[in-house]
Amino acid sequence: MLRSRKPMMTKSFGAAAVIAVLALAPACTDLTEVPSSSITPENFYQNETQAIGGLASVYAQLRASGASSNYYETSEISTDEMVVPVRGQNWYDNGQWLDIHQQTFTPTTTGTGGLINPAWNDLFTGVARANVVLNAMGNVTFASKATVVAELRTLRAFYYYMLMDMFGGVPIVTDVEIKARPQDTRDSVFRFIESELIAARPDLPATWPAAMNGRMTQGAVDAILASMYLNAQVFTGTVSATGLAPGAARWQDAITEADKIINSGNYSLETDASTGCTPTPGCGWRKNFTADNYSSTEIIMTLKFAAVAGLGNNYLMTLLGYNQYTPSPWNGFATLAETYHAFDTTDIRRQIFLTGQGVNLATGQPVKLLDGTTPLVFSDTIGANITNGSTGEGAGIRMTKWPYDPNHVGVDAGNDYGYFRLAEIFLIRAEAMNELGDPGGAATLINTTTRARAFPTAAKPIPTTIPQAAMRDTILKERLFELIGEGKRRTDLIRRGTYTQSYCCAPDFGYKFPNGPGPIGAYKILMPIPQTQLETNPLLKQNPGY
Amino acid sequence: MLVPPFSSNSESRLVSFFGRANASLNDKYFLTGVLRKDGSSTFGIGNKWAVFPAISGSWRLSQESFMRTGPFSELRLRAGYGRVGNPGAPPYASLILLSADGGSRYVFGETPVTGFSPVSNPNPNLKWESTAENNIALDYGFLNNRFTGSLEYYVKKTQDLLLTVNVPQPAVASTRLENVGRIQNKGIEFSLDGQVLNRPSNNWTAGIVFAHNSNKVVDLGPYLSLSEGTVSGQGQSGQNSEIIIPGEPLGTFFGPQFNSVNAAGQQLFNHYVVTRDATGKVTSRVLTGTTTNPQGDDFVVLGNANPNYTLGFHGSGTMGKFDLSFLINREAGQKVFNNTALVYSTKGNALTDKNFLISALTDPIGIDQPAIYSSRWIEDGSFTRLQNVTIGYTFDLPRFTGTARNSRVYLSGDNLLLFTGYTGYDPEVFTSAGLATRGIDYLHYPRPRTITGGLRVAF
Known part of the structure; x- marks a missing residue:
């Protein structure tokens, strides 16, 4: 082979074109995003209608704090009011229900991952939504602005009330920036909620017309404050690994707030006589829970539900037997036998419990188990061991506090969830x-x-x-x-x-x-800060004892 | 009033400029440089553009005079470095957007009203995920290129992973897309092809391909771990099967260790007592008996879904008018989560008139027991598969047509044999690249065995 003595070199370049193309085509290199079917806070919340749209979204998050929410289920199932036993193949769910009920929760247990951590996120989402709309209210004016702002501050305070109740000290945030922040003390959170509610109260109406039922009122503020003062020794006390060192009592303040409501003339107890309902006795009391409870004269502050897809109360689904309702319920939650038997047999409030032969709530006809042959019979006993899947389909009393809504749409029923009643x-x-x-x-x-x-x-x-x-x-x-x-x-x-x-x-x-x-451990009166949140926000400190 | 269903449109734009320069010297030394500038509208202002360079060089040793006499007819050493970007962010992830979705609706009076709220968290600092790869390789051929192949070693480091992670609260949603953490892939690949027999009427070639990749999560930013790989089935709400944790590969199975079954027919799992320091890092883990209700601290690494190696063996040849080819694949060392068995190996299915697997008949677990995710359902997924065999016969048909030449009749079979210890249908379950979960078999449709026959007549 003939080889050249002189090095033979070839080269090629394609790079020179880059600069030229960049200079020539400015339009095609403009990467600014202009969403065509979405809106941004900068160009929204500009008038009353839009501001109320924002307000509605803050109310909407209340659904994550009432019946069937993570907050509600964590709260209820960790007490003697509710239990979710493992029922054969169903309701083991990673052990999360047992973890909550047996109070074995720690920052990393499955109940924390499945219920407590979502509750933390849900409640803070309410705070964050309120902050977004409140921040946008700075440079707009409209007729009802003072009321809308007062409602937003009341809602944010209420989300903080639930956070303080469950987790103790949490970060108090009024801006919209997403960043790690340290906790404020539980006492600081208490005082923040108190001052926000007191500041908002004068701008809230005493009542709303029926078409606006469900919005915040002065009575709602008074009720939250009364509840806070009732629990002041807990909320302003100090929790350590050995339990609670109580703070100062506020009994007189609780009476003052309660009297504002009682003496307002806006609320009265619902009774058989006041409603003229049937069947008596008891239907008057149940008016607070039926699908038409929006007109209850007793409910002071409420979470609104409607028999509309995605907007309804699905409480009954969690507890009814598989053939008691359409769609087929989930047959999970039950009430402890001790709790059921603590009721006096003549107490009308005992009517909420389903015992004995289960019936279809729409037809009243007796129903069977899932196997289609064995009758569904609710027993008060749940079984020797709730962690063992031997708990039967009919085991456990079922508490239908919010009764059947004949107009329900799928899982969505229209029964409102009252946070505070005059009772x-x-x-x-x-x-x-x-x-x-x-x-x-x-x-x-x-x-x-x-x-x-x-x-x-x-x-x-x-x-x-x-x-x-x-x-x-x-x-x-x-x-x-x-x-x-x-x-x-x-x-x-x-x-x-x-x-x-x-x-x-x-x-x-x-x-x-x-x-x-x-x-x-006595420290379990505060829920653990979920490990996920500690990792996400390194400035958070774990609650004592965990 | 706005009611579902909604419609929406979104737009994103990807712009790339690309330049390449090649240089070679004496047909021995080669250098290639690539420079690309990529722009994506989906990243934050100031982070939309990124430059990704690559450079590679090779030295054709076989052209050197000192190699003239060796056994190699071709020998090339090459090395390279390059960066590439991943634009995998959805449109508008860097912006705060309002939505009138169902979760923002509320009821005033008895009337639903439309609410407007941000429904996802913006990340104005979102930027390109990028992977830097270093590789070095040797391409060779000897005996006049009768045998050829290559040996390659690579290290890929991916940084600024586009991951959906939790954000500090309060925030309008619990997560957002962030650039978090680093992963590393290291591997070796080897191939050799050869003409075993090379005669006019008897011609055979065969080859093997071997690959080993080791994957590791290096860093997750502030997060100790992320959980993924949803377990399917009744009573499995909130149960994940996999964990992303620094020091372990992607596709790591994480759960309780199945121990035994007690007299009551309940499954027992290893129970650990774990101590942590103030930051939540585990400082010790002590096995202390068993539990029927495994909790967070009882969860340990149960293996991972990545194979130790993959091996391919293929061959083809002709003998007279017959031709034959085959392909054999082997993957070894990977674990598979048999979610199908988890659901259908529980006798309790019988209580609701459902089928269950025959293996459940003989296990000692009570009929009332729930299905619990554990090491019991993590199986070795190693397999060897006869992927394809094709036999053909080529012939002429001059008698009938006068012109037909090279007509061929053949029979081809796919997925003919599978050797595996896996108890499900097929251990080769969907394994995606990237960060998605891998190695979970839940009612996965098994590969069909197909036999194809054909006749080709050429005129």
Whole structure:
């Protein structure tokens, strides 16, 4: 082969063209994004209609705090009001329901991953949505702006109320930046909520016309404040690994807020007589929970549901047997036998429980189990061991606090979820009176309000000679009977110091934990900050004890 | 009032400029440089453009005088470095957008009203994910190129991964797309092809391809781990099967270790007591008995879905008028999560008139027990597959047509034999590149066995 002595070199270049093309084609290199079918905060929230659109989205997030939400289920299932036993193939779900119910939750357990962490996100999403709209309100003017801003601040304060209740100290944020932030103390969060509510109250109406039912009112502010003051010793106290060091009591403030509501003239207890309903007795009380409860005169603050896809209350789906409803429910949640048996048999409030032969709620006809042959019969006992899948389809009492809505659309029913009812305001006032040394007065108040309604034929009054300590237990029980299923039990048990020992496990009808009900650390009155959140926001500190 | 269904449109733009320069010297030394500038509208302002260079060189050793006498008829050493970008961000991920979606609707009075709210978190700092690859390789041929092949080693480092991660609250959603973390792929690839027999009427070639890749998550930014790989089936809400965690490969299975079955027919899992430091890092892990209800600390790494190696063996040849070709594949060492068995190996299916696998008849687990994800369902997915065999016969048909030449009749079979210890239908389940979950078999449609016959007549 002939080879050249001189190095033979070839080269080629294609790069020179790049600069030329860049210079020639500015239009095709403009990469600015201009969304054509979406809107941005900069060009929205410019007038009243748009601002109310923003406001509606902040209200909408309330659905993530009421019946069937992560917050609600975490709260309820961690108490003696609800249990989700493993039922054969169903409801094991990574052990998350057992984790919550047995209070074994830690920052990394499955209940934390499946329920507590989503609750954290859900509630903060409410805060974030409120901040987006509030920040956009800075440079717009319209007639109802003061009211809209007051509603937004009340909503944000309420989301913070639930966060404080569940997690203690959390970051107080009023801007829209996404960044890591340290916690504020639980006491600071308490004072922030208090000052926001007090500042918002004058700009809120006392009532709304029916077409605007569900929006925030002065009564709603008073009710949140009354509840905060009732729990002030917990909310402003200090939690350590060994439990709660209580803060200052605010009993008189609770009475003051309760009286604002009671004396406003805007609310009255629903009774059989006031509604003229059938069947009596009891339908008057149930007016607070039926699909037409939007017109209840007793509900002070509410989460609105409608029988519209995506906007409804699907509470019944979680608990009914498979053939009791259309679409087929999920047959999960039950009430503990002890809790059911704590009700007096003549208490009208006991009507919410389904026992014995299960029926189709639409037709009233008896129904079968999923196998199509065995009758569905609800038993009060749940079984020897809820972690064992041997729990049967019909095991456990079912609590239909929000009854059947004949107009439901799929899973979506129109029953509103009342956060605060006048009945609770009476109970708050009575509890504060008892703590201030007037158990007799407290007994009289309850006897003439919730108990008068609950025992319409043969009255069962609390003796007015009852001592203060016994009255505490009586009020806790009365709150259970009146408010069961309404998301109050966890807070009540923590206030009375029995949350981490709430399982009485009476051997006659109770289920048993494999290793007994305890011991459960007293620090569990605060939920763990989920590990996910600690990693996402390194400035957060874990709650004590975890 | 706006009610679902909605429609929407979105637009994104990708612009690339590309330049390449080649240089060679004496047909021995080669140098290639590539410079590309890519722009994508989906990234944040200031991050839309990125420059990705690449350079590679090779030295054709076989052209050197000192190699003239060796066994190599072709020998080339090459090395390269290059960066490429991944524009995998959806439109508008860097902007804050409002939406009137269902989650923003509410009811005032008894009337649904449309709400407007941001429904995803913007990330104005979103930028290109990029991968840098270094490789070095040897291409060879000897005995006058009767045997050829190559040996290559590569290291790929991907940074600024486009991952959907949690954001600090409050935020309008729990996650957003961020550039987080780094992964690394290292591997070796080897191939050799040869003409085993080379006679006019008896001609055979055969070859093997071997590849080994090791994948590792290097860094996840502030996150200790991310969880993915949803488990399917009844009672599996909230259950994930895989974890992305620094130090382990993508596709790492994570769950409790199945231990035994107790007298009550319940599954028992290893129970660990774990201690952590103030930042949440695990400092010790002690096995302390068993539990029926495994919780977070009982979850451990159960293996990963990536094979240790893949091997291909192929051959083809002719003998007279017959021709034959075949292809054999082997993958070894990968784990498969048999989600199908998890769901259908539970006797309880019988209670609701559903079928279950025969293996469940003989296991000691009670009929009322739930299906629980664990190491019990992680199986070795190694396999060897006879992927294809084709036999053909070529002939002329002058008697009938006078002109027909090279007509051929053949029979070809795909997926003829599978050797595996895997208990499901087919261990070769969908494995995607990138960050998606891999190695989960849930009612995966098995590869069909197909036999094809054909006749070709040429005029």
